[in-house]
Amino acid sequence: MEAERKIRILVAKPGLDGHDRGARIVARAFRDAGFEVIYTGCHQSPEQIVQTAVQEDVDMIGLSILSGAHTYSFPRIMELLGENNAEDITVVGGGIFPLEDIPKLKELGIKEIFEPGAKLSDIIDWVRQNIKPRQAVVA
């Protein structure tokens, strides 16, 4: 009996920023959209985020950040995903970013950035269109 494959998403907050209201609301909206959300709380290092993503075999990592430290944490996370042979996991960001940083983040391979004012329904639609649960290890 093959069950429907669920989209699994890690919602994580890198760095010292402890404001997780936004991340929690997005996690809740993902749950209501039928996704399985792994929520790990605040103050995560890039290493912790990538290890969690690998162990939980997620399809996407949603990084919530308001502190401005994305210039360190986002590149580091992308680098670690590569080292762990997990570059197929899609990474998106949400929070506050200087406009000039957004193209740089996308160049790193961050697929989308959601800024303040992004509607929950738009984020969910984006996930539905862009994230597919991956293929079985053995077909």
Added chain:
Amino acid sequence: MTEKTLHMTIVDQILKGNVRTTARVLRDIDDQIPSARSILKELYPHTGRAHIIGLTGSPGVGKSSLVDQLTLRIRKEGLTVGILAVDPTSPFSGGAILGDRIRMQRHFLDPGVFIRSLATRGHFGGLTRSTNDMITVLDAMGKDIILVETVGVGQDEVEIAQSAHTTLLVTIPGMGDEIQAIKAGIMEIGNIFVVNKADREGGRKTLQELRNLIELGMRRREETGWEPLILETEAVKGRGIEELYQGIRRHREYLMTNDHGQWDSALAKRARTHFIEVLKDELLETILHRMASRGHSLETQIEKVKNKEADPYSLVQEILARELR
């Protein structure tokens, strides 16, 4: 690469403890991909080493915090740990928020600890349909101790006792009166009772109620030769964890050494549950497959029952007679 050699490569990677491959196979098992079964077949002979410890209890009693503290203690012995933590799936959306990891952050970078969060996906009983198979994988991967944290349970979710060698029933002061405690079900499955948040008001009364309960359960104790332990902890402060760890070791020693054949019966219990689970799944799949090949869909049968054109009993008998000839 042929399918057979691909399977063997995957099996080999799991046996060597490759985290990425293991994590992916766990996903396939959870999603009930048929090909995952061929991997489980190869892994099964490599299992049987791990000590499987279940933690169950109501929501909010501190199961995740106890898993965190126990993991810390177990790692001091140099033993490796696999953790399966179950949280509920929303019955409305089918989605889930899996938050047990929040309490386990300090172990994320420890290569000797593998943590996986699971959603119930509509399964009742405290675990998920895939939990036993996932235990197989973590056992084959070489984890010495596997901690299985159930979803927050109420009264009747006793599945964990069939899957674990040692079951911890976690409660907190003031959870329920004596009538709750004499009902059948969850209170009967604990090998070790843990009163967590023991500094709270009513701690002593809860301990006393548990002692009375166990006293009443003398008959079961005489059958098994194990007197359930009652231990106090304050997981967030780490108080009582050493005693709990020693209690778990004592239970394992008891299972391994006593004359009642408890280890054997724990294995038999696990084997029986697992076998029946697989039998049911395979039977169902075989029959649905055969029905489909004749162009009989499941939906058509359901429609017949719904419209009272047939009763489910006769319909199932009819289908079985036809498909299992």
